[in-house]
Amino acid sequence: MQVKCPTCQRLIEWAQAPYRPFCSERCRLIDLGAWLTERHAIPGDARALAEENLHAPGQQTPD
DSSP states (O other), rough: OEEEETOOOOEEEEGGOOTTTTHHHHHHHHHHHHHHTTOOOOOOOHHHHHHHTTTTTOOOOOO
16 A cells, blocks of 8 residues: 655555554654644644643642
């Protein structure tokens, strides 16, 4: 089965790709860098999520 690398769109053979779903370590690291610099992100309100986690049961409140 052939799939496209999510970074460069090159076609790769899925079963023989050691860095799948990427075609190479370079493309894998480019994608990781995008997540770390927040060019990729999961949609949502980060502030609301942080407040929700702060007031979750079993959590200690800061003094």
